[in-house]
Amino acid sequence: MAGIFEYFVVCGLGPEVRTLDGNKGFHGMGVMYLASLLDQYPPSNHSLYPPPPPQLPTCVLPAGVEFYSSGFDSNDVSTFPRSYPIVLTEGDGSKIYVSCIAFRDPVSDDIAEAYRIPPNSFADKCICLVSRLPSFCMLRNALEELFALCFSPTGSSKPLWDVIEYMVSNVPLPTPGKDRVLFAIENCLLSVEAPPKEGLPHADISFQPLVECLDVDNLITFFTAVLLERRILLRSDKYSLLTLVSEAICHLIYPFRWQHVYIPLLFFSGVDYIDAPTPYMMGLHSGVDTSNLAMDGVVVVDLAYNRITTTEEIPPIPEPDLSSLRGDLLKLLHPNVVGIDVMKASFGNSSEQYPKVGNKPWGEDHDLQLR
DSSP states (O other): OOBSEEEEEEEEOOSSOBBTTOOBSOOOTTSOBOOEEEEEESOTTOTTSOOOOTTHHHHHSTTOBOEESOOOOTTOGGGSOEEEEEEEEOTTSOEEEEEEEEEEEEOOHHHHHHTTOOTTOEEEEEEEEEESSOOHHHHHHHHHHHHHHHHOSSOOSSOHHHHHHHHHHHOBOOOTTSOOEEEEETTEEEEEOOOOSSSSOOOOSOSHHHHHHSOHHHHHHHHHHHHTTOEEEEEESOHHHHHHHHHHHHHHTTTSOOOSEEESSOOGGGGGGGGOSSOEEEEEETTSOOTTSOOTTOEEEETTTTEEEOSSOOOOOOTTHHHHHHHHHHHHHOHHHHTTTSOOSOOTTOOOOOOOOOOOOOOHHHHHHHO
């Protein structure tokens, strides 16, 4: 039986401590270290499941593993756990969807003693749910429930690994055209539906981050660059934004498909990939320095500053299509501005009502209209 979840995985500091440069041993707190696969379910000796992708530890902790002198501090937001999705692409073009929660975990006494790491140190650790189903919201909710159980003062009513084993082994993929699949994690009920066979492709994401990071003109420029199959680099200091915006723009170009290199969240040590000559779409944390790269022809989409830069001109969409698209986007995103002069009450004996304007909270209807 094919299940929603392929793996539950734990990644972090392995028994052999190495820097990202490959140097063995502990070289201080300010150095980044290689992540390793620490634990998984199903176990590695399970014959019915292929092993997790070998690049998984590097991708789920894209900056590497960092050491800290302290753990979680409720007064310091930089110590809070981080929840974010990543997407991996296999050689045949199929995608693997991973929900991640990274947090500071105490370094074991054995490793600290073996590598002379200061006592009471902490290091990055990441728990992950791996799936073939692009259900970003469900994956995040399920993993956050597991994380809460793991660190809850009262714990779980069952051993945590029993809960994980049940999820991975017994929650089936939903069947198209049938009822949704329901499953529980402790007292939390979750559900997932099969993607519809007809209509637009399934998208279990909100397009709101995309339209909040980029204004209408930059959104159109970004859209055009994707259609022209340029080399595209997204920058943000939020891992989630890089993945969600990349996924959103790929949905917006339907019925076309992005068929080139696709790495929504590039691991920091892979920064040289940006010099690749072929089309790609990659996301890179804004803290990574790219000043030593040529960047010729790369379309850099800065999500933090609503800015797009490139050394090569991006030709505009021809008129009148450009004006029509821009007008439709403005109506959707800024209805109060577009319709500010529209009289909102009916007049005479006419039953016709001019469209009412307002700022409804962003929802699935907005996503559908945008697509």
